[in-house]
Amino acid sequence: MSTTNEVRKLTEREYEHGFVTKVEDDALPRGLSEETIRLISAKKNEPAFMLEWRLRAFRHWLTMKEPTWQNVRYPPIDYQDIIYYSAPKRKAALQSLDEVDPEILKTYAKLGIPLEEQKMLAGVAVDAVFDSVSVATTFKEKLAEKGVIFCSFSEAVQKYPELVKKYLGSVVPYTDNFFATLNSAVFSDGSFCFVPKGVRCPMELSTYFRINAADTGQFERTLIVAEEGAYVSYLEGCTAPMRDKNQLHAAVVELVALDDAQIKYSTVQNWYPGDAQGRGGIYNFVTKRGRAQGRSSKISWTQVETGSAITWKYPSVILQGDNAVGEFYSVALTNNYQQADTGTKMIHLGKNTRSTIISKGISAGRGQNTYRGLVKILKAATNSRNFTQCDSLLLGSKCGAHTIPDIEVRNPSSRAEHEASTSKIGEDQLFYCLQRGISQEDAVTMIVNGFCRQVFKELPMEFAVEAQKLLSVSLEGSVG
Amino acid sequence: MHLLEIRNLHVVVEGKQILKGIDLAVDPGEVHAIMGPNGSGKSTLAQVLAGRDTFTVTEGQVLYQGEDLLSMSPEDRAVAGVFLAFQYPVEIPGVGNMYFLRTALNAIRRRRGLEELDAMDFLALAKEKLKLVEMDQKFMNRSVNEGFSGGEKKRNEILQMAVLDPKLAILDETDSGLDIDALRIISNGVNAHRRDDRSMLLITHYQRLLNYVVPDKVHVLSNGRIVRSGDRQLALELEEKGYTWLEQQVEAPARSGASP
Numbered sequence: 001m002s003t004t005n006e007v008r009k010l011t012e013r014e015y016e017h018g019f020v021t022k023v024e025d026d027a028l029p030r031g032l033s034e035e036t037i038r039l040i041s042a043k044k045n046e047p048a049f050m051l052e053w054r055l056r057a058f059r060h061w062l063t064m065k066e067p068t069w070q071n072v073r074y075p076p077i078d079y080q081d082i083i084y085y086s087a088p089k090r091k092a093a094l095q096s097l098d099e100v101d102p103e104i105l106k107t108y109a110k111l112g113i114p115l116e117e118q119k120m121l122a123g124v125a126v127d128a129v130f131d132s133v134s135v136a137t138t139f140k141e142k143l144a145e146k147g148v149i150f151c152s153f154s155e156a157v158q159k160y161p162e163l164v165k166k167y168l169g170s171v172v173p174y175t176d177n178f179f180a181t182l183n184s185a186v187f188s189d190g191s192f193c194f195v196p197k198g199v200r201c202p203m204e205l206s207t208y209f210r211i212n213a214a215d216t217g218q219f220e221r222t223l224i225v226a227e228e229g230a231y232v233s234y235l236e237g238c239t240a241p242m243r244d245k246n247q248l249h250a251a252v253v254e255l256v257a258l259d260d261a262q263i264k265y266s267t268v269q270n271w272y273p274g275d276a277q278g279r280g281g282i283y284n285f286v287t288k289r290g291r292a293q294g295r296s297s298k299i300s301w302t303q304v305e306t307g308s309a310i311t312w313k314y315p316s317v318i319l320q321g322d323n324a325v326g327e328f329y330s331v332a333l334t335n336n337y338q339q340a341d342t343g344t345k346m347i348h349l350g351k352n353t354r355s356t357i358i359s360k361g362i363s364a365g366r367g368q369n370t371y372r373g374l375v376k377i378l379k380a381a382t383n384s385r386n387f388t389q390c391d392s393l394l395l396g397s398k399c400g401a402h403t404i405p406d407i408e409v410r411n412p413s414s415r416a417e418h419e420a421s422t423s424k425i426g427e428d429q430l431f432y433c434l435q436r437g438i439s440q441e442d443a444v445t446m447i448v449n450g451f452c453r454q455v456f457k458e459l460p461m462e463f464a465v466e467a468q469k470l471l472s473v474s475l476e477g478s479v480g
Numbered sequence: 481m482h483l484l485e486i487r488n489l490h491v492v493v494e495g496k497q498i499l500k501g502i503d504l505a506v507d508p509g510e511v512h513a514i515m516g517p518n519g520s521g522k523s524t525l526a527q528v529l530a531g532r533d534t535f536t537v538t539e540g541q542v543l544y545q546g547e548d549l550l551s552m553s554p555e556d557r558a559v560a561g562v563f564l565a566f567q568y569p570v571e572i573p574g575v576g577n578m579y580f581l582r583t584a585l586n587a588i589r590r591r592r593g594l595e596e597l598d599a600m601d602f603l604a605l606a607k608e609k610l611k612l613v614e615m616d617q618k619f620m621n622r623s624v625n626e627g628f629s630g631g632e633k634k635r636n637e638i639l640q641m642a643v644l645d646p647k648l649a650i651l652d653e654t655d656s657g658l659d660i661d662a663l664r665i666i667s668n669g670v671n672a673h674r675r676d677d678r679s680m681l682l683i684t685h686y687q688r689l690l691n692y693v694v695p696d697k698v699h700v701l702s703n704g705r706i707v708r709s710g711d712r713q714l715a716l717e718l719e720e721k722g723y724t725w726l727e728q729q730v731e732a733p734a735r736s737g738a739s740p
Binding site: 426427428429431432433434435436437438439440442446447449450451452453454 | 530531532534553554555557558559563564566569570572573574575580581583584585587588591623640644
């Protein structure tokens with residue numbers, strides 16, 4: 001059987017996505033001012049409303065203080081020491097993959113995502129965000145046939161300004177929080193997806209993010225709109241090169257689901273976590289929120305978070321329409337000196353709304369893992385339900401798991417259930433596996449994967465496989 | 481050469497002396513029953529042989545196929561053919577029973593330089609062995625021991641033994657907590673796996689298992705020592721008279737009970 005071999009191979013290697021592509025950068029100087037924002041907007045040839053919006057966000061940001069309530073520790077970030085925009089140099093707009101910088105294509109090949117092959121085989125349309133500018137987009141024709149718009153954010157601003165204007169900031173307003181506001185001011189690119197009424201998106205959409213140019217903060221912005229009765233499944237996978245300096249990643253994702261629409265958003269996050277001594281690694285401070293706006297709409301977040309020095313995010317759902325459904329399935333792993341403060345918010349506004357939260361936290365090494373969740377069922381949201389299950393698994397004795405649930409139910413016909421457990425990886429389980437001839441490392445991987453199964457089964461098949469691989473790589477050296 | 485030879489084994493758990501000098505030799509193909517009251521050290525012996533590291537061996541040695549068993553890791557012992565049917569098999573949520581057993585078998589086969597079994601071949605093997613313990617195939621799709629009844633867990637242990645094909649099987653109170661039907665099924669499974677080149681240690685509190693699985697030798701463990709060895713008659717006598725009968729007889733330390 002090859003799985004065990006695979007696991008062994010994986011556990012024996014270093015973080016493999018740590019390479020840097022040599023591409024000439026077209027980068028702004030370090031620092032942040034109105035001038036920076038005007039330059040970004042000008043470089044992207046944006047319409048006036050975008051610049052205005054960015055500037056409003058920036059002015060608001062100047063009045064804000066960086067939050068400190070989260071259960072993570074990091075040295076102060078110097079926002080004037082960040083490069084806010086860098087784009088690979090290129091001649092003109094690209095017509096096909098042939099025109100993509102071969103260096104960039106090589107990078108994708110190393111990551112195992114050759115675009116050509118994906119075009120042929122995988123049936124996945126990829127909007128590859130390379131640093132800050134999208135360099136290649138595939139499967140557009142097929143999607144266009146169905147009326148699905150899937151393009152870079154910059155392109156959407158140019159081609160569909162009305163849609164952008166209508167939905168941008170409608171779920172995460174530019175005043176929302178320190179990092180979302182910063183993102184609103186300086187975001188460089190991202191993905192835009194619009195699935196029109198009654199259309200079931202014919203393929204899984206995916207975006208691969210890479211942070212490449214040194215010290216370039218990456219500020220992605222994703223907006224997905226599913227009109228009445230539409231369905232879309234969106235996959236986001238992240239890997240980043242080795243760095244010894246912390247890098248800020250402050251993305252914003254907004255989802256809007258109208259009546260009977262469904263959005264499934266899956267993430268495998270594997271940003272560089274820093275080395276075993278806790279040096280380097282990505283700060284992943286992300287705001288993700290969906291508005292289940294229409295009747296019987298549904299939004300599901302599934303995330304597997306194994307990377308980043310610090311992960312700080314709460315993919316949330318506002319259950320606005322009656323009978324709306326919100327789901328959150330999460331695996332968060334912290335090893336070595338990684339810190340994660342993650343969870344979700346389910347805000348029930350509509351009647352008969354349902355939400356489910358399944359959170360699996362794994363702590364190893366000196367990792368600190370916090371689940372923070374808010375379930376709020378408002379007065380008008382009668383007959384609503386929430387089920388929360390929150391499990392923590394500890395490997396070793398120097399790591400930590402914390403659970404901070406907050407539940408507010410404001411009407412008598414609604415109900416919220418919360419189950420939580422914390423367990424150490426059992427000596428008994430481990431010995432049972434060893435006695436059957438299974439090596440310690442394989443046994444740990446097996447037990448941890450079993451622990452996460454409820455979440456993995458929510459992932460699209462190929463992503464589930466990738467997620468399991470990631471877990472075994474991330475657990476390397478955490479026992480024994 | 482004996483398959484297993486235990487010499488003067490002393491074991492401490494959390495500062496307490498549990499085994500106080502065990503001598504025991506098991507030859508290939510032999511089935512030995514180790515009986516004794518609660519707290520006599522039966523399960524400790526089983527766990528030490530399997531390689532549990534919560535026990536400290538303070539004196540003595542254990543030879544398995546002539547080699548020092550105690551210096552081997554638990555997984556190396558498994559590869560060498562030592563199998564322990566656990567008294568309390570653990571649950572491993574989310575890990576399929578079939579997947580677990582196939583992983584174990586292939587880990588052992590790989591280490592022995594044998595080709596791994598693919599899913600189809602494994603399924604065929606598992607189906608055959610499932611019949612022996614009268615288990616439905618649906619057990620294979622459930623998580624390891626999760627939600628299994630006591631009897632199902634014990635049958636699952638025997639299934640694992642049947643698939644992993646050990647040279648020395650140690651059955652730690654596999655009969656405890658079973659109703660008469662489950663006991664019969666398990667005994668049949670055990671009997672079906674008696675072979676000239678496979679030895680078994682049956683650790684049990686009660687004599688009744690030995691009605692179904694007839695041992696070659698019976699040893700009585702009391703207070704960390706083997707106080708009496710004999711054949712099946714000893715077990716019957718013990719059932720009649722109770723353990724106190726032996727304990728009263730053996731006040732003074734006796735290491736004479738070991739079989740030759």
